[in-house]
Amino acid sequence: MKTQKFPILDDHIHIDPRNGKGIEAIKEFKRAGGTHICLVTKPSWSLGVHPTTGDDFRGVFDETLEIAREITEDTGVVTFVLLGVHPAEITVLSERMTPEEAADIMAGGLTLAAQYVQEGRAIGLKSGRPHYEVSEKILALSNQVLTHGFTLAADESCAIQVHAETGPCEDMITMAQKAGLNPCRVIKHFASPDTPLSASIIAKQEQIPELCRQKRTFTLESDYMDENSRPGAVIGPKSVPRFTNRYLEQGHITEEDVYRIHVESPKKFYGIDITI
Numbered sequence: 351m352k353t354q355k356f357p358i359l360d361d362h363i364h365i366d367p368r369n370g371k372g373i374e375a376i377k378e379f380k381r382a383g384g385t386h387i388c389l390v391t392k393p394s395w396s397l398g399v400h401p402t403t404g405d406d407f408r409g410v411f412d413e414t415l416e417i418a419r420e421i422t423e424d425t426g427v428v429t430f431v432l433l434g435v436h437p438a439e440i441t442v443l444s445e446r447m448t449p450e451e452a453a454d455i456m457a458g459g460l461t462l463a464a465q466y467v468q469e470g471r472a473i474g475l476k477s478g479r480p481h482y483e484v485s486e487k488i489l490a491l492s493n494q495v496l497t498h499g500f501t502l503a504a505d506e507s508c509a510i511q512v513h514a515e516t517g518p519c520e521d522m523i524t525m526a527q528k529a530g531l532n533p534c535r536v537i538k539h540f541a542s543p544d545t546p547l548s549a550s551i552i553a554k555q556e557q558i559p560e561l562c563r564q565k566r567t568f569t570l571e572s573d574y575m576d577e578n579s580r581p582g583a584v585i586g587p588k589s590v591p592r593f594t595n596r597y598l599e600q601g602h603i604t605e606e607d608v609y610r611i612h613v614e615s616p617k618k619f620y621g622i623d624i625t626i
Contacts, residue, residue, distance in 0.1 A: 356605065357624045359386040359612045360590040361550040362511065362539050362571035365417050366392060370576030372417075375587040376425050383591035385626050386428045386612075388571075389418050390476055390511065390539075393436040396577075401443070404458015407435065411466055430622055432511055433463040434476025434499065440492055441480065453491040457498045464502040473620050475503055478513035478539075493525070500529035500536070509535040509620045511550070518545045537619050540573055540584075548619050553593040554585055559602035562610075569615045570594065 365375060379387070391414045394401055399409045411433045418429040435456045443452035466472045477499035479492035496512065503510040510531070512522065519538060523546055526533045534548055541549035543557050549568040551558065561568060570593070573584035594611070597603040613624045 354383060354385060354626055356608050357385040357612050357626045358383055358591045358594050358608075359388070359569060359616055359624055360384060360572050360574075360587075361388045361537070361569035361616070362390050363387050363574045363587065364390055364392050364576050365421065366396065366576040367417065368398075369396065370578055371587075372576070373420060373424050375574065375576055376421050376427050379587040379591065380425050380427050382588035383595055384427065384588075386430070386616075386624055387421070388430045388432055388473075388511075388620075389414060389421070390432045391434060391436070392575075393438060393442070395442060401439075401455050401459065404455055404460075404462055406455075407459035407462055411463060411472075415466075415471060428624075430620070431472040432474045432476045432509075433466050433472045434510070435459040435463070435495070436476070437478035437480050437492055437495075437513055438482075440488060440495070441484070444488070449488055449491050453495050456495045460495070460499045460502055464506050467506045467508050473622060474509035474511065474535075474537075475499055475506075476511045476513070478511075479515070481513065481515045496522075497525055497529055500526050500531045503535060504529050504531035509537055509548075511537045511539045512547070513539050516540075516542060518542065518547075520546050522547060534618065537569075539571065541568070548615075552585065553590045558593075559597060562597075562603045562607040565610070567615050567618060568611065569619065570611055 394410050418431050421429045440452045477496050523533045526536050536547050538545045538547040550571045551568050553570045570590045572589045574587045575583050
């Protein structure tokens with residue numbers, strides 16, 4: 351294996367030993383040149399948790415932290431953890447309770463996640479709103495939950511990754527500011543280049559070389575779901591290092607761009623140091 355010249359971070363990846371490759375996916379990531387990941391919680395139901403209170407997300411968070419520990423011990427890949435509540439929870443929970451009750455449980459889960467951040471067990475939160483069509487009521491409740499997440503992030507001086515509809519989501523700038531949160535700390539997961547939020551961009555995005563020429567600040571992600579029923583979705587665990595090295599080898603980006611993507615941007619977004 352050739353010596354790695356620079357660190358490579360996958361800013362949004364899931365690892366699921368129950369339903370997917372588990373640690374083997376991270377070994378693939380490492381062999382391709384990956385060095386760091388942001389491990390993000392999966393929806394509660396994928397881990398067999400069906401919450402009736404916010405505290406029920408503890409099982410999801412503890413399992414995520416255990417996976418992170420195993421990744422670091424077994425592979426040496428540095429793992430940062432983002433804990434929170436997937437925005438689609440409101441749809442699933444509303445099948446067995448009112449939407450208002452579902453939103454309360456989700457807010458409670460975020461409050462619990464913020465406690466983990468306060469204890470230094472996670473670097474940030476995860477929230478958002480449905481990326482699919484929902485009623486005005488569900489959208490309004492989802493935005494209430496998201497605003498609660500922004501307030502918690504402001505209180506803990508941490509970042510929050512958001513999962514939301516395709517597009518700029520520029521209204522979140524004002525939402526964050528009203529909650530006392532620096533909008534730089536709002537990272538749009540699966541971001542489109544037109545977002546004014548901090549952007550985590552899928553590694554196969556064709557505009558990445560042009561964004562680098564513009565000296566844009568962003569990170570890269572795979573959004574790998576690690577589910578055997580959907581192999582390689584969204585893109586595989588090797589994708590971020592492979593695309594990074596391919597762009598570099600083909601002259602589409604420079605080493606300066608690589609450092610901006612994988613070192614400077616994570617430092618700006620999360621306050622974390624990425625080194626090898």
